[in-house]
Amino acid sequence: MKSLDKSIKILDALVRSDGARVSELSDVLGMPNSTVHAHLSALKQHGLVRTDGDLNKIGLKFLHYSGSVRYDDEVFSLIEPKVTFLARETEERSQFIVEQDGQGVYLFTETIGDAAVQTDVRPGKFVGLHATAAGKAILAHLPDGRVDEIISQHGLTAYTPRTITERDALFEELSTIRDRGYAINDEERIMKQRAVGVPVLNPAGDPLGAFSVSGPAHRVDSDRLHETVSGLLLGTAEEVELNIQYR
Incomplete structure (x- = not known):
């Protein structure tokens, strides 16, 4: 459940920022870079996060x-x-x-x-x-x-x-x-x-x-x-x- 909470916090932060780098998410959420990166990787596999250059953004799966x-x-x-x-x-x-x-x-x-x-x-x-x-x-x-x-x-x-x-x-x-x-x-x-x-x-x-x-x-x-x-x-x-x- 704690892992899910962290993923949701990352998604919420991406919505508020309209895209963010791993380091920026780490600073805003108080999570280690490695933790943020791991959650982003899992979210990307499911189409919930996409990359635009070095920015992470909400994935198009949410349109579905x-x-x-x-x-x-x-x-x-x-x-x-x-x-x-x-x-x-x-x-x-x-x-x-x-x-x-x-x-x-x-x-x-x-x-x-x-x-x-x-x-x-x-x-x-x-x-x-x-x-x-x-x-x-x-x-x-x-x-x-x-x-x-x-x-x-x-x-x-x-x-x-x-x-x-x-x-x-x-x-x-x-x-x-x-x-x-x-x-x-x-x-x-x-x-x-x-x-x-x-x-x-x-x-x-x-x-x-x-x-x-x-x-x-x-x-x-x-x-x-x-x-x-x-x-x-x-x-x-x-x-x-x-x-x-x-x-």
């Missing part, structure tokens, strides 16, 4: 695994076309986030249009739920006790000066989201970027995930967030929920 995760649930086959639809309709970036182990995970992302802004978002990226519109939409439909567990486990990281970092303020925001039906991210994860998010609920009322649309603050202003984009998202989520209920 990620494809299995994204399409092993019939529900998610309903989601991806809607992410594309939202990107096309708004000409902004759209995405669908799910919750795993108290964090948000980008499952699908799409950018259509010359003006749409590319950021650090990619499928598989983890992010704090409290700092994204989709994440807050999910939190708003979890039991309070579960939200407290997530806060205890991961904290409320300040991504920008506008991020909600106090429990009471977050719970007040979640109450507003439940009343309003959608969540707003007002430069809370990336400065000069706003987003609106809407949950997708199963028939029992539990969140399966959430759609969101994001763009630069000067273009995605308050009126557009609250009037146009939110309505489009609410309609899309409702359509998916109906398809889930009667499929």
Whole structure:
């Protein structure tokens, strides 16, 4: 088990660094060069690590695994076309986030249009739920006790000066989201970027995930967030929920 833990730590470090040398991994993880080299060799044999010059990077085998995760649930086959639809309709970036182990995970992302802004978002990226519109939409439909567990486990990281970092303020925001039906991210994860998010609920009322649309603050202003984009998202989520209920 300890050997597996070390391999996972090496993979995590490679993701964070977008590639690293053996010596760099050794320094970051506090492991001897020989240990890092041995684990990398084993990971390479299974296609989980590849080399690019003298850099070690995540292997393409993970694309096989990620494809299995994204399409092993019939529900998610309903989601991806809607992410594309939202990107096309708004000409902004759209995405669908799910919750795993108290964090948000980008499952699908799409950018259509010359003006749409590319950021650090990619499928598989983890992010704090409290700092994204989709994440807050999910939190708003979890039991309070579960939200407290997530806060205890991961904290409320300040991504920008506008991020909600106090429990009471977050719970007040979640109450507003439940009343309003959608969540707003007002430069809370990336400065000069706003987003609106809407949950997708199963028939029992539990969140399966959430759609969101994001763009630069000067273009995605308050009126557009609250009037146009939110309505489009609410309609899309409702359509998916109906398809889930009667499929």
